[in-house]
Amino acid sequence: MLDSSAVFRRQQFxxxxxGGYTDQTHQxxxxxxxxxxxxxxxxxxxxxxxxxxxxxxxxxxKGQAGKIAVIxxxxxxxxxxxxxxxxxxKIGADLSHVFCTKDAAPVIKSYSPELIVHPILEESYxxxxxxxxxxxxxxxFEVNKWMERFDCLVVGPGLGRDPFLLACVREIIRHARxxxxxxxxxxxxxxxxTNSLDLDLVSGYPLAVxxxxxxxxxxxxxKVLNCEVDDHDAHEQLLSLAKGIGGVTILRxxxxxxxSDGETVKSVSIYGSPRRCGGQGVVELSxxxxxxxxxxxxxxxxxxRLSAAEGDLHISTINPTILGCIAxxxxxxxxxxxxxxxxKRSTLTSDIIECLGRSLEDICPAS
Amino acid sequence: MLDSSAVFRRQQFxxxxxGGYTDQTHQxxxxxxxxxxxxxxxxxxxxxxxxxxxxxxxxxxKGQAGKIAVIxxxxxxxxxxxxxxxxxxKIGADLSHVFCTKDAAPVIKSYSPELIVHPILEESYxxxxxxxxxxxxxxxFEVNKWMERFDCLVVGPGLGRDPFLLACVREIIRHARxxxxxxxxxxxxxxxxTNSLDLDLVSGYPLAVxxxxxxxxxxxxxKVLNCEVDDHDAHEQLLSLAKGIGGVTILRxxxxxxxSDGETVKSVSIYGSPRRCGGQGVVELSxxxxxxxxxxxxxxxxxxRLSAAEGDLHISTINPTILGCIAxxxxxxxxxxxxxxxxKRSTLTSDIIECLGRSLEDICPAS
Numbered sequence: 001m002l003d004s005s006a007v008f009r010r011q012q013f014x015x016x017x018x019g020g021y022t023d024q025t026h027q028x029x030x031x032x033x034x035x036x037x038x039x040x041x042x043x044x045x046x047x048x049x050x051x052x053x054x055x056x057x058x059x060x061x062k063g064q065a066g067k068i069a070v071i072x073x074x075x076x077x078x079x080x081x082x083x084x085x086x087x088x089x090k091i092g093a094d095l096s097h098v099f100c101t102k103d104a105a106p107v108i109k110s111y112s113p114e115l116i117v118h119p120i121l122e123e124s125y126x127x128x129x130x131x132x133x134x135x136x137x138x139x140x141f142e143v144n145k146w147m148e149r150f151d152c153l154v155v156g157p158g159l160g161r162d163p164f165l166l167a168c169v170r171e172i173i174r175h176a177r178x179x180x181x182x183x184x185x186x187x188x189x190x191x192x193x194t195n196s197l198d199l200d201l202v203s204g205y206p207l208a209v210x211x212x213x214x215x216x217x218x219x220x221x222x223k224v225l226n227c228e229v230d231d232h233d234a235h236e237q238l239l240s241l242a243k244g245i246g247g248v249t250i251l252r253x254x255x256x257x258x259x260s261d262g263e264t265v266k267s268v269s270i271y272g273s274p275r276r277c278g279g280q281g282v283v284e285l286s287x288x289x290x291x292x293x294x295x296x297x298x299x300x301x302x303x304x305r306l307s308a309a310e311g312d313l314h315i316s317t318i319n320p321t322i323l324g325c326i327a328x329x330x331x332x333x334x335x336x337x338x339x340x341x342x343x344k345r346s347t348l349t350s351d352i353i354e355c356l357g358r359s360l361e362d363i364c365p366a367s
Numbered sequence: 368m369l370d371s372s373a374v375f376r377r378q379q380f381x382x383x384x385x386g387g388y389t390d391q392t393h394q395x396x397x398x399x400x401x402x403x404x405x406x407x408x409x410x411x412x413x414x415x416x417x418x419x420x421x422x423x424x425x426x427x428x429k430g431q432a433g434k435i436a437v438i439x440x441x442x443x444x445x446x447x448x449x450x451x452x453x454x455x456x457k458i459g460a461d462l463s464h465v466f467c468t469k470d471a472a473p474v475i476k477s478y479s480p481e482l483i484v485h486p487i488l489e490e491s492y493x494x495x496x497x498x499x500x501x502x503x504x505x506x507x508f509e510v511n512k513w514m515e516r517f518d519c520l521v522v523g524p525g526l527g528r529d530p531f532l533l534a535c536v537r538e539i540i541r542h543a544r545x546x547x548x549x550x551x552x553x554x555x556x557x558x559x560x561t562n563s564l565d566l567d568l569v570s571g572y573p574l575a576v577x578x579x580x581x582x583x584x585x586x587x588x589x590k591v592l593n594c595e596v597d598d599h600d601a602h603e604q605l606l607s608l609a610k611g612i613g614g615v616t617i618l619r620x621x622x623x624x625x626x627s628d629g630e631t632v633k634s635v636s637i638y639g640s641p642r643r644c645g646g647q648g649v650v651e652l653s654x655x656x657x658x659x660x661x662x663x664x665x666x667x668x669x670x671x672r673l674s675a676a677e678g679d680l681h682i683s684t685i686n687p688t689i690l691g692c693i694a695x696x697x698x699x700x701x702x703x704x705x706x707x708x709x710x711k712r713s714t715l716t717s718d719i720i721e722c723l724g725r726s727l728e729d730i731c732p733a734s
Contacts, residue, residue, distance in 0.1 A: 092712035106470075110477040113446030114715050357713025366711040 041235060043259075043266040045330035048323055050364045052302040054092075066093035066300050068293065069150045070157060071143075071169055072187070073100025074123060077158030078107040080187065083349050084157040085115050087290035090356040091331070093297045097150070099143055101165070102126075104158070118142065121169075123162040132164060139168045144175055151300035152182045154292050156189025166192050173201050182207040182299050182321070186292045190216045194223055204246030206261070209299065209321055211251045211292045220250075234258060235265045249321040251295065257329040261319050268326055271333040290353060291332045298331075299324030334359040408602060410626070410633040412697035415690055417731045419669040421459075433460035433667045435660060436513065437521045438536055439554070440467025441490060444525030445474040447554065450716050451524040451660040452482050457723040458698065460664045464517070466510055466539075468532070469493075471525070485509065488536075490529040499531060506535045511542050518667035519549045521659050523556025533559050540568050549574040549666050549688070553659045557583045561590055571613030573628070576666065576688055578618045578659045587617075601625060602632045616688040618662065624696040628686050635693055638700040658699045661723070665698075666691030701726040 054065060068088045073081035081104070085096040097116045098108055105119030120142040127135050147153075153176045155169060169192060176183050185193060185202065190212055193201050202208040212220055221229050221237065224244040230237050235258065242250045243262035252258040256269040302320035335355040336347075343351050421432060435455040440448035448471070452463040464483045465475055472486030487509045489502055514520075520543045522536060536559060543550050552560060552569065557579055560568050569575040579587055588596050588604065591611040597604050602625065609617045610629035619625040623636040669687035702722040706714050709722075 089715055090713045106474050109445050109474045112717075113449045113478050114717065115446065116444065118443060357710055360713065361711045366707075 041265060041267040043268055043326040043330075045268050045270055045326050046363050049298070049327040049330055049360075052298060052305045052320075052323055052327055053360070053364045054301055054304065066151050066297050067095040067097070067149055068093050068296050068300070069097040069099060069146065069153050070293070071099050071121075071153065071155045071172060071189075072157040072159040073098055073104035073108055074121070074158060074160035074162065074165065075101060075103040076160055078104045078111075079349075080157035082108050082111045082115070083290045083353060084154060084293040086112055087293045087353055087356060088297050089114055090353055091294060091297055091360050096293075097146065100158075118146075121165055123160070124164040125162075127164055136168055136171065140171055140175065143172050147175060147179055147181060150176075150181055151303075152184060152296035154184045154186070154296050155192075156185055156187035157290075157292070159188035159192075161188055161191060170201060177201075177205055177207075180207060182209070182296070182303070184209040184211060184292045184296045184299070186211045187216075190220070194219050199223070199245065202245065202248050204248075206247050206249075206319070207321065208248040209251060209292075209295060209325060210245075210248060211253065211295065213253055217252050220245075235260075235267075239263075239265050249319070249325060251291075251325045251329065253291065257325075257333070259322055259325040259329070261322055263319075264322065266322060266326055268329040268333065270330060271337040290349070291328060294332050294356070295324050295328035297324075298327040302327070331356065331359050331363070334363065408632060408634040410635055410693040410697075412635050412637055412693050413730050416665070416694040416697055416727075419665060419672045419687075419690055419694055420727070420731045421668055421671065423733060433518050433664050434462040434464070434516055435460050435519050435521065435663050435667070436464040436466060436517045437524060437660070438466050438488075438510075438539060438556070439522070439524040439526040440465055440471035440475050441488070441525060441527035441529065441532065442468060442470040443527055445471045445478075446716075447524035449475050449478045449482070450720060451521055453479055454660040454720055454723060455664050456481055457720055458661060458664055458727050463660075464513065467525075485513075488532055490527070491531040492529075494531055503535055503538065507538050507542065510539050514542060514546055514548060517543075517548055518670075519551060519663035521551045521553070521663050522559075523552055523554040524659070526555035526559075528555055528558060537568060544568075544572055544574075547574060549576070549663070549670070551576040551578060551659045551663045551666070553578045554583075557587070561586050566590070566612065569612065569615050571615075573614050573616075573686070574688065575615040576618060576659075576662060576692060577612075577615060578620065578662065580620050584619050587612075602627075602634075606630075606632050616686070616692060618658075618692045618696065620658065624692075624700070626689055626692040626696070628689055630686075631689065633689060633693055635696040635700065637697055638704045658695060661699050662691050662695035664691075665694040669694070698723065698726050698730070701730065 066088070068085070070081045070085045072084070078100075081098050081100055085098050088096045095116065096114070097118065099118045099120055100108060101121045101123055102119040105117050108115065109117045120139055122135050122139065155173060159165070159169065166188075169189070173183060183202070183205070185208065190210060193199055193210070194216070202210070210220070218229050221227065221241060224241055225237070238250060238252055238258050238260045239262060242248060242260040247262040249259065249261040256267045259266045259268070299321055302323040306320045332352070335358075336352050338355040338359060339347050339351040433455065435452070437448050437452045439451070445467075448465050448467055452465045455463045462483065463481070464485065466485045466487055467475060468488045468490055469486040472484050475482065476484045487506055489506065494502055522540060526532070526536065536556070540550060550569070550572070552575065557577060560566055560577070561583070569577070577587070585596050588594060588608060591608055592604070605617060605619055605625050605627045606629060609615060609627040614629040616626065616628040623634045626633045626635070666688055669690040672687070699719075702725075703719050705722040705726060706718040710718050
């Protein structure tokens with residue numbers, strides 16, 4: 001089942017490092033991008049999506065279209081990590097793993113035989129104080145032995161807020177960062193990093209993406225900028241926030257999705273607007289469950305594409321993390337819009353996920 | 368559910384033995400086959416599939432269209448054994464059993480009420496050293512009491528690599544071989560037999576089929592031939608490899624599927640090629656999960672057909688194991704191609720499995 005030879009893993013690591021957006025290149029490229037894009041905030045989302053979606057290649061084998069891992073799923077929550085993980089597969093990622101608690105695993109597995117589910121996280125209620133150290137080590141060992149194979153780690157869907165579990169996840173994030181694995185953070189993952197001691201976890205890491213909803217964004221602004229959310233100056237405030245966390249990328253979900261890495265701000269408004277009055281709100285709530293996974297997949301594709309197209313100024317001058325967010329946002333908005341056309345008020349998250357493939361095919365036909 | 372009377376089981380055993388491809392007849396028949404087929408590597412896959420697929424016969428009863436067992440499914444992996452087992456039913460096998468660990472059983476059962484799932488395997492973490500011998504005996508007793516009824520055993524999907532579990536599976540393979548039950552081996556089953564001590568498990572057994580992917584094939588070549596994979600001389604190398612393992616049949620999955628039993632090499636390229644540029648790669652990834660089961664069903668049909676058609680030179684001179692592989696490969700390639708036409712990039716393993724019935728009907732209509 002695991003076809004990752006040492007050679008293949010090293011190749012992947014090389015792609016990750018080459019495609020990686022380091023602090024050194026960050027500012028230079030962003031200056032070029034700004035010069036190219038001027039003050040036009042609205043991203044050319046469909047073209048970006050087409051540019052980074054990989055073409056089919058018979059020489060590729062299992063794993064090369066993306067291996068994604070979700071850290072989430074506990075005794076209480078199992079839906080969100082499932083929605084997240086299956087979404088990655090629905091747009092063409094090869095493998096989608098979930099690392100969750102023992103209670104959550106059989107349930108998540110039962111939703112779909114397509115996922116690889118690891119029942120390894122522990123919550124406080126099942127761990128004695130004297131065992132905490134050894135169990136933490138065991139959890140880290142289990143996750144870390146897979147880590148190098150992942151193109152992106154997604155932290156947060158259905159994670160819950162158990163202190164012991166979050167302490168383990170903090171170490172998992174640290175390890176991912178050491179290995180230059182991109183990390184997308186949402187939900188309870190954002191709760192974790194917004195805590196006073198933990199903003200350092202992602203601060204200054206250009207391969208981190210935060211995808212806050214309204215309330216999570218409010219907490220971030222209060223915490224980092226010490227002020228209230230200002231919707232009249234949304235672009236500037238988002239820019240300051242991303243800069244304030246050392247150039248991480250923030251995707252602020254809303255009527256228009258706003259994306260910034262502290263150097264530029266881009267907006268994605270397509271598909272959503274015309275139907276807002278007719279239920280887009282409902283749809284928008286659901287997309288949080290899996291938008292982050294779609295971003296994760298596009299992010300890894302954008303990084304592969306970047307490393308393969310260093311000479312192509314149009315692509316190579318744009319932060320691949322921003323590209324991933326723009327493409328992900330556009331795709332999910334289109335899927336939500338298609339699902340709503342069909343299901344109206346009864347649109348569920350599952351319906352939007354079912355539309356992901358069609359959306360991708362509409363924008364970027366496979367053949 | 369179990370209609371196998373002692374008489375019926377003996378009949379089945381007779382078919383198995385008569386239809387069995389013994390070492391003694393192997394070389395003779397292959398010489399005839401080679402004379403017939405010349406150097407044409409590409410198999411006449413659709414005609415072979417039609418020749419071995421059983422016609423409907425009201426006098427047949429449950430079980431006669433094939434009883435297949437999958438050995439696989441552990442705490443971590445449940446999807447692969449499910450995909451494998453359900454695929455057999457989707458092309459018309461009568462009964463599909465899964466032997467897995469206690470943790471995996473409820474999950475696999477939850478995927479489908481059509482399967483018979485036996486929660487009898489054990490992993491090291493749940494077994495004390497002093498109990499290992501008695502538990503091994505118990506596991507073997509539970510599997511072996513069913514063994515004689517099976518037309519084919521499939522070892523490997525989602526098996527995992529737990530040493531205690533693999534030690535039990537080694538004994539299961541030995542017993543299947545003693546009873547002349549055909550065995551198809553994939554995934555972690557290949558990991559087991561590729562180990563130095565265990566190549567003997569299948570070596571020289573003409574009813575064994577190995578279905579390696581890229582990496583598994585590489586390991587086999589290194590192990591048996593002490594060299595690297597040579598794609599310029601793929602046919603000859605595969606021939607040497609199959610011969611080197613004493614005439615087992617190897618189905619090497621790839622752009623074209625290559626099949627050899629050490630005497631002949633056949634290639635199956637239909638369906639895949641025209642659409643490779645448009646997603647066959649994606650589709651190919653998934654087929655490993657259940658190709659082996661399809662091969663298992665066709666293999667058992669081919670053996671039944673062979674024993675009924677000894678006078679028909681065209682069919683009876685070809686190793687039924689090779690016939691099973693050719694038919695299985697063709698059917699799965701067609702199903703993958705149909706699924707991709709419909710689902711494009713979002714094609715999942717489940718979608719391909721849903722197309723198995725239609726593919727079989729297209730090639731070999733039931734009425």
